[in-house]
Amino acid sequence: MSAASRYDLQVEDPAPALTPAPPLAISGLHVGYGARAVLAGVDLVVPEGTVTALTGPNGAGKTTLVRAICGRIAPRAGTVTVCGVPAAEGAARARIGLAPQDIALYRSLTISENLEVFASLAGVPGAAVPSCVANVMVRTGVADRRNERIDRLSGGWQRRANVAAALVGDPRLLVLDEPTVGVDAPARAELAALVRSLAGEGLGILLVTHDFSFAEDVADRVAILKDGRVALEGELGALVAAHFPNQRRVEATFAAPPTLAGRQVLAAHGLHPSPDEIAFSGVVADTPAAAGDLIAALKGAGLVPRTLSLQAAGLDALYASVTRKPSP
Numbered sequence: 001m002s003a004a005s006r007y008d009l010q011v012e013d014p015a016p017a018l019t020p021a022p023p024l025a026i027s028g029l030h031v032g033y034g035a036r037a038v039l040a041g042v043d044l045v046v047p048e049g050t051v052t053a054l055t056g057p058n059g060a061g062k063t064t065l066v067r068a069i070c071g072r073i074a075p076r077a078g079t080v081t082v083c084g085v086p087a088a089e090g091a092a093r094a095r096i097g098l099a100p101q102d103i104a105l106y107r108s109l110t111i112s113e114n115l116e117v118f119a120s121l122a123g124v125p126g127a128a129v130p131s132c133v134a135n136v137m138v139r140t141g142v143a144d145r146r147n148e149r150i151d152r153l154s155g156g157w158q159r160r161a162n163v164a165a166a167l168v169g170d171p172r173l174l175v176l177d178e179p180t181v182g183v184d185a186p187a188r189a190e191l192a193a194l195v196r197s198l199a200g201e202g203l204g205i206l207l208v209t210h211d212f213s214f215a216e217d218v219a220d221r222v223a224i225l226k227d228g229r230v231a232l233e234g235e236l237g238a239l240v241a242a243h244f245p246n247q248r249r250v251e252a253t254f255a256a257p258p259t260l261a262g263r264q265v266l267a268a269h270g271l272h273p274s275p276d277e278i279a280f281s282g283v284v285a286d287t288p289a290a291a292g293d294l295i296a297a298l299k300g301a302g303l304v305p306r307t308l309s310l311q312a313a314g315l316d317a318l319y320a321s322v323t324r325k326p327s328p
C-alpha cells in the first residue's frame with residue numbers, strides 16, 4: 001500500500017458535538033437608572049425546552065431584567081445573550097417573543113388580523129404571513145376564535161392571543177410577563193397546558209410571575225430575585241427538600257382578623273399573617289405530634305379557623321423564607 005493510499009485511509013477523530021447556546025444566558029448583570037443600581041450581579045440561564053419562573057418582591061427589578069433581555073436598556077456590567085447573541089443586537093431581538101403584562105393587541109381587530117399585523121412587523125415576508133398566522137393559531141389553540149375581536153374575548157382568550165402574537169417571529173426565547181392576570185381558573189389550566197406544550201417544542205420560556213401556583217404547575221425551575229440578584233434558583237422540588245426537610249406548610253384562614261392574643265399564639269407557632277390578617281401561614285414539622293400541638297394551641301386560644309391546611313411546602317414558602325430574610 002503506497003504512502004498516499006495509507007494517508008487516504010486515515011480516519012480523523014469526529015469533531016466534538018457543539019452544544020447550542022441556550023435561549024437565554026445572563027451573567028454578572030448590573031443595570032441601573034441614574035444613581036440607582038437595580039440589578040447588581042444577576043446570573044440566570046434558561047435552557048431550551050424548559051420553563052423558568054422568575055418571581056420577586058415589587059420593585060426587585062423583574063421588569064428591568066426583561067427590558068435588559070429585550071435589549072431596551074444597556075447593562076452597566078455583565079452580559080445578556082439570546083441564543084449566544086448579545087441582547088443589544090437585532091439578531092437577538094429577532095429570537096425573542098415577548099408577551100407583555102398589559103395585553104399588547106389591537107382591541108378592535110380580530111385575533112387573525114392582529115397576528116397578520118404582528119407578523120408583518122416581525123419582518124415575515126407578505127407571502128408567508130398567512131401560513132405563519134395559521135401555524136401560530138394552531139399552536140396556541142386560537143384558530144376557532146380567529147374572527148373574534150379582542151375586546152369581545154374573555155381574559156383567558158386575550159392572554160392566549162397575546163402569547164400567539166409573541167410567536168409570529170418564530171422566537172427561541174419566549175418571555176411571558178404575568179400571563180395569568182385576568183384569567184379564570186379553567187382558562188389558567190388551559191394556559192398552563194399551552195406553556196408546557198410550547199416548552200415541549202423546544203422554546204426556552206421565562207415566566208415572570210407572582211402567581212405561585214401557576215409557576216408550580218408549569219415551571220421546571222424557579223428563580224427568586226431579591227436586592228438586585230437571583231437569591232435562589234433551581235428545581236422547585238429540590239429547593240423545597242433542601243429548605244424544608246420534613247416540614248409541612250400550614251395555612252389557617254379566619255373569618256375576621258384574630259385578637260392580639262390570638263395573633264401572639266399564631267406567631268409563637270411560626271405562622272405569619274397576610275396583609276389583611278385573615279390568612280396565617282408558616283411551616284411545622286411533618287409529624288402527627290406537631291400538627292396536634294398546633295391544633296391544641298389554636299383551640300386553647302379560642303381560635304376557630306375557617307380553613308386549616310397542612311401541605312408539602314411550595315414556592316410560597318420558599319419565597320417567604322427568601323424575601324423575609326433581612327438584606328445583608
Ligand SMILES: Nc1ncnc2c1ncn2[C@@H]1O[C@H](COP(=O)(O)OP(=O)(O)OP(=O)(O)O)[C@@H](O)[C@H]1O
Pocket residue numbers: 033036038056057058059060061062063064065
Ligand atoms: N425608568 C426608571 N427610572 C428610574 N427608576 C426606575 C425606572 N424604572 C424602574 N425604576 C425603579 O427600579 C426599581 C425596579 O423596578 P422594576 O419595575 O424593574 O421592578 P419589578 O420587580 O418589575 O416591580 P413590580 O413587581 O412592581 O413590577 C424600582 O425601584 C423602580 O422604582
